[in-house]
Amino acid sequence: MQMITALSPLLRPKSVLLVNKLRTKPVVDAIQALLSYVWEKYPDVKVYHEDRPDIPEGVHVWKPGPDAQKIDLVVTLGGDGTILHASSLFKVGAVPPVLSFSMGTLGFLLPFHIDDFAKAIDSAFEGGAAVLHRMRLSCTFQDKSGSQIGTDFEEWQVMNEVALHRGSSPHLNTIDVFVDGQHLTEAVSDGLIVSTPTGSTAYSLSAGGPIVHPSLSAIVLTPICPRSLSFRPLVFPSSSSITLRIGDRSRASAGLSMDGQISHVLSPGESVTVQASLYPIPCINRSSIADPDESREGVGPGKEDDWVRDINNLLQYNATFRSKALLRHSRT
Amino acid sequence: MQMITALSPLLRPKSVLLVNKLRTKPVVDAIQALLSYVWEKYPDVKVYHEDRPDIPEGVHVWKPGPDAQKIDLVVTLGGDGTILHASSLFKVGAVPPVLSFSMGTLGFLLPFHIDDFAKAIDSAFEGGAAVLHRMRLSCTFQDKSGSQIGTDFEEWQVMNEVALHRGSSPHLNTIDVFVDGQHLTEAVSDGLIVSTPTGSTAYSLSAGGPIVHPSLSAIVLTPICPRSLSFRPLVFPSSSSITLRIGDRSRASAGLSMDGQISHVLSPGESVTVQASLYPIPCINRSSIADPDESREGVGPGKEDDWVRDINNLLQYNATFRSKALLRHSRT
Amino acid sequence: MQMITALSPLLRPKSVLLVNKLRTKPVVDAIQALLSYVWEKYPDVKVYHEDRPDIPEGVHVWKPGPDAQKIDLVVTLGGDGTILHASSLFKVGAVPPVLSFSMGTLGFLLPFHIDDFAKAIDSAFEGGAAVLHRMRLSCTFQDKSGSQIGTDFEEWQVMNEVALHRGSSPHLNTIDVFVDGQHLTEAVSDGLIVSTPTGSTAYSLSAGGPIVHPSLSAIVLTPICPRSLSFRPLVFPSSSSITLRIGDRSRASAGLSMDGQISHVLSPGESVTVQASLYPIPCINRSSIADPDESREGVGPGKEDDWVRDINNLLQYNATFRSKALLRHSRT
Amino acid sequence: MQMITALSPLLRPKSVLLVNKLRTKPVVDAIQALLSYVWEKYPDVKVYHEDRPDIPEGVHVWKPGPDAQKIDLVVTLGGDGTILHASSLFKVGAVPPVLSFSMGTLGFLLPFHIDDFAKAIDSAFEGGAAVLHRMRLSCTFQDKSGSQIGTDFEEWQVMNEVALHRGSSPHLNTIDVFVDGQHLTEAVSDGLIVSTPTGSTAYSLSAGGPIVHPSLSAIVLTPICPRSLSFRPLVFPSSSSITLRIGDRSRASAGLSMDGQISHVLSPGESVTVQASLYPIPCINRSSIADPDESREGVGPGKEDDWVRDINNLLQYNATFRSKALLRHSRT
Numbered sequence A, B, C, D: 001m002q003m004i005t006a007l008s009p010l011l012r013p014k015s016v017l018l019v020n021k022l023r024t025k026p027v028v029d030a031i032q033a034l035l036s037y038v039w040e041k042y043p044d045v046k047v048y049h050e051d052r053p054d055i056p057e058g059v060h061v062w063k064p065g066p067d068a069q070k071i072d073l074v075v076t077l078g079g080d081g082t083i084l085h086a087s088s089l090f091k092v093g094a095v096p097p098v099l100s101f102s103m104g105t106l107g108f109l110l111p112f113h114i115d116d117f118a119k120a121i122d123s124a125f126e127g128g129a130a131v132l133h134r135m136r137l138s139c140t141f142q143d144k145s146g147s148q149i150g151t152d153f154e155e156w157q158v159m160n161e162v163a164l165h166r167g168s169s170p171h172l173n174t175i176d177v178f179v180d181g182q183h184l185t186e187a188v189s190d191g192l193i194v195s196t197p198t199g200s201t202a203y204s205l206s207a208g209g210p211i212v213h214p215s216l217s218a219i220v221l222t223p224i225c226p227r228s229l230s231f232r233p234l235v236f237p238s239s240s241s242i243t244l245r246i247g248d249r250s251r252a253s254a255g256l257s258m259d260g261q262i263s264h265v266l267s268p269g270e271s272v273t274v275q276a277s278l279y280p281i282p283c284i285n286r287s288s289i290a291d292p293d294e295s296r297e298g299v300g301p302g303k304e305d306d307w308v309r310d311i312n313n314l315l316q317y318n319a320t321f322r323s324k325a326l327l328r329h330s331r332t
């Protein structure tokens, strides 16, 4: 899978899905400004929104599912959670390119500030936008006998991670981990995280996992507070299939959350199997609107890596001890 | 505080509290054998038990609290959880020496195997038993205005740790940490652990904390899955007072558990203050019954350190990669 | 790149290179036995060895380099270091399949025990051996002006890692890290490791890096004792180019070692650039001789993963605290 | 040992030792200004300096050793290394209080900025300065037979740590660790660090150790790149005696450095024994000159903790991901 591609100028979007969770004043205003801009400049574009009472005027209702209206471009406004939610709307089939705007707070999944919307929209409509295909994971569930629970259609897709956690149970979980059907280990812990490279800077990072570049196709397994000195994060090829099975004698069930949404409780004997999804999320990158003049030496437009900036600016990666060296620290 | 002392032979126990949680056949049998042995050899000893329908014959009911019958020796049978429970029964005033038997599974807090009970009981009754005074922490609670909640009497005592955790809330907590009244940091995380040295091999270890020798007087602060690259475990002198206050804008409350028992939920603005307790738990050590002949060079009886053996045998501390070196690993 | 393939039965080796570092009695005996077996069963095979005074009878001298005699199969006897050495002999062009025997101690790179040599040799000669293409890294060096040092030919290839370290200098290094020409961070540390997935269980693991499955194509960057709380291991796609440049004001030079061999000292301003090599090492896998009867459920021969066994058996990955649970730990 | 005390106003210093390593213009100027101030305000004070050609006028030569001229106050100018050097001058007997000035760069051991020298000097001379007694470690050396090497007098004292490291040897060390004569573990690693609480923010921190408050009396053992998944930092009571013995079959010797100065090479069979020194270093604290008006709520002067500020300001402890939240991150 090629991880970074450019949007073709021929595929000018005809249908746009607008996704937002909050309805605060700045979000509402931003949506109005964005709609005016789009409709003035690209009058034939149809805009959709999830079904909610407060849907903006002129915008059509969109319902997810196998019969959903085809969407050419998704535009999200809000925090990282908003794009995670947008991802959850596309469970079957390919996902349209996603253009994500922050309302002020930075985020790993939020390449554009809302103030730059015109430039970003144009780049998406007129072609040439650089797209990072962020890998997703899909999950299926098995009962004690190992049989699939639910129909094929009810597959789940995550962008960050699938996490099992004891939640508010006082007791540790026992989880058997299988890789491609082979027993890897029995984890006695608070839980386990199966993460995409995108999710490697989310929960997995907090639990001690490595930072994985989102253009690598890989699956990360990170334990949460394991009762073992010798548990380390593991990185698998994206062709791997990881099964987490609650041990038969586990003292606790495990709540399963997907991208932070708790969805299932797995009881002893039940399992979840996680694999790379066939449908990554094409995310439009900041470098799409990078000003060639601003680019630093050796870094051409489109070549520049949002990720390098993000781990420095957002995570304060390797912030050295010396950066306040010149401050005066005792005062008369 | 002197951390290791010897029980005086003059203080032969007159009243013994028997603590067990499980009532499985091996436990019931062991209790019978132990009672017969004690009553035959030390006929004047009165044995107590918490109030339960299945209390053994000849054993008196004991109720915890400020007016509780005085106890000279506590004997526990079961896992680490049993001694944690025994500790929770002594919230006010000094704790009598504790003699702990495992039923087969090893534990950090379980120096004696039930099969060795005669030797261990004798050592406790006839003096000379080595006692490790395990530090405890006591907690008080404050409301949003900072006023104490509850009366002085309702203080809590823990042997392992006080832990705050988001539990099954999907959202991260924001917790302000104060040391001796000074703001230390704001933690955005799954939770925080304030641990004794004893507890440093329990939850704190799983969360990445250091292993602290139980004869050191210190308090360990360990974050659980912090959203920060630069959070590290901290070790404070036991004279420190640590306050954990749920941030006013925290998106989640935090469940507080003490030695693994969930007791309170703290809402935004509320806090818990943790300090070294005045009442450590005197735990009778394995070296009390060490056979002088078995002792290795340089390690006299009473000097030998259970802890060194435990971190090697139980935690498999620093198990090297070579220990299976002589195994054959491919077979014809 | 497909990471696991099968050796074709058509390509029966005509020339075999024998690699060993030690000349202990067991090694000499094993070589004799192996040679007898090969020559009896495959009489037309020519066997080579590096030029050393004690080369076995009937074996030809082999010299590495661009004009080296073509080799169809490499056989190594010894520790992990022996196969690392074998790798270093093939700096230019494709590497022949490698069959590695341990002399008793296990190793990640040593799938076969010497006692099983007949079965392993047959599987390599008669086809069907499963081969894992282990990624290598190649290095080039730049002077202060950024110009290449040395000719194109003098490229270096490593199987585990390239490591920069202050060595016995008392002072910390300052190293600038660039990814695809973009400045990533300035590392103040004892050193840095750029590792293959194979090397992720070697030095990088000791320095805190994740364990990466060897069939994933990726590059791991792990700091050695960084003066920063917020340095984490990073995992890059194998298409990345990583440049490590000693800072102009670095107080120390840095010794560069490749697979544990110290080769260069880089002074302030000098740099090394590391990229995936075009020439992985095809390593014959243990599953090549797996007995189908022994295979566990769901794991067909050739599908079974040496790596899963190795991280459990060799690294004692996630060895739980309970495995000695049934031992008796106090004795009368 | 009480860790924080106040200098008595009765003990006005009569003899001051000036310590600096660098002779840059700012240092020379600062020394002149400081000398003028001291001599004008406290004319009877005698000032000393180590023997160097460029000793300032009016300053006397001072030679370390058992017969050294008695010193009442040490004043250091420079980086953390300068105070480490000052510590190394006092190997026998009690150490006078130390007042340390930074020349601009912050440091954990550098409470005062040179611009504040008048205020700090006055506080030291006129009493009331708060003094933190920083624990030191002392070392003795043993040969293969276990006999002491050197005379009693040749004891070494460190303020940060004793570190063993393979240095530029390509091979791992094997080091046996003993605690109070009992074998704790065999470490196969790059090296080991035995650190004071003061040193817990130095090399030990880089190697993954916990941060220990300097007023706790404890010894930290931190491995450097161990070949084991299950090595964790350990914290011992200060009464412990730690012996590090190079394994008889260790493939490498180990360079021993004390506070960053390489001093010995230990060969297989040789050992170093580390214990708390009888002579801590009394370091004058920043709170000595804290302006009561500046103090924050709940933190009285003298109670305020430099350390809390330092781990936040210098180490950027737990710097959260959100601190740049309001920055705009894409620009038109």
Ligand SMILES: NC(=O)C1=CN([C@@H]2O[C@H](COP(=O)(O)OP(=O)(O)OC[C@H]3O[C@@H](n4cnc5c(N)ncnc54)[C@H](O)[C@@H]3O)[C@@H](O)[C@H]2O)C=CC1
Pocket (backbone or CB within 6 Å): A079, A080, A081, A082, A084, A107, A108, A109, A160, A161, A198, A199, A200, A201, A202, A203, A204, A206, A207, A258, A259, A260, B170, B171, B172, B189, B190, B224, B225, B226, B227
């Ligand atoms: N202890 C922890 O670190 C926990 C983390 N999470 C993460 O939160 C995610 C859900 O996010 P929200 O719905 O926004 O919940 P939220 O509002 O509770 O935010 C979680 C935080 O994670 C950040 N985040 C989300 N995805 C990220 C990514 N790929 N890289 C870097 N940072 C990222 C968000 O910006 C936010 O700061 C989950 O997928 C999980 O990864 C969830 C629970 C605990």
Ligand SMILES: NC(=O)C1=CN([C@@H]2O[C@H](COP(=O)(O)OP(=O)(O)OC[C@H]3O[C@@H](n4cnc5c(N)ncnc54)[C@H](O)[C@@H]3O)[C@@H](O)[C@H]2O)C=CC1
Pocket (backbone or CB within 6 Å): A170, A171, A172, A189, A190, A224, A225, A226, A227, B079, B080, B081, B082, B084, B107, B108, B109, B160, B161, B198, B199, B200, B201, B202, B203, B204, B206, B207, B258, B259, B260
């Ligand atoms: N992820 C984790 O590691 C978690 C650990 N815990 C620990 O469990 C403790 C409660 O124990 P139980 O009631 O037995 O619950 P439990 O039956 O769930 O056991 C927890 C495990 O911790 C062990 N343990 C308890 N205290 C220990 C100590 N001081 N040193 C070494 N190991 C210790 C027990 O032997 C048992 O294996 C809590 O105080 C907490 O420390 C609780 C929740 C999560």
Ligand SMILES: NC(=O)C1=CN([C@@H]2O[C@H](COP(=O)(O)OP(=O)(O)OC[C@H]3O[C@@H](n4cnc5c(N)ncnc54)[C@H](O)[C@@H]3O)[C@@H](O)[C@H]2O)C=CC1
Pocket (backbone or CB within 6 Å): C079, C080, C081, C082, C084, C107, C108, C109, C160, C161, C198, C199, C200, C201, C202, C203, C204, C206, C207, C258, C259, C260, D170, D171, D172, D189, D190, D224, D225, D226, D227
């Ligand atoms: N602190 C550490 O962990 C250090 C590790 N090394 C490693 O040693 C390697 C050189 O090995 P030798 O020449 O045998 O030196 P060596 O004889 O000093 O052995 C180093 C150890 O690493 C093991 N090893 C080597 N490659 C491995 C791999 N890919 N996965 C798992 N274990 C592996 C060896 O079996 C041996 O136990 C270097 O490439 C480097 O990775 C080198 C220096 C320090």
Ligand SMILES: NC(=O)C1=CN([C@@H]2O[C@H](COP(=O)(O)OP(=O)(O)OC[C@H]3O[C@@H](n4cnc5c(N)ncnc54)[C@H](O)[C@@H]3O)[C@@H](O)[C@H]2O)C=CC1
Pocket (backbone or CB within 6 Å): C170, C171, C172, C189, C190, C224, C225, C226, C227, D079, D080, D081, D082, D084, D107, D108, D109, D160, D161, D198, D199, D200, D201, D202, D203, D204, D206, D207, D258, D259, D260
């Ligand atoms: N990888 C690492 O982190 C290494 C650290 N060191 C440390 O350097 C110390 C020697 O210091 P210098 O002579 O100044 O050498 P240096 O000039 O090489 O500085 C080492 C760094 O450590 C800092 N430092 C020293 N003591 C500290 C403390 N107690 N807490 C926080 N930071 C501290 C210094 O300010 C400096 O930034 C050694 O005692 C050792 O702790 C030495 C070698 C490697």
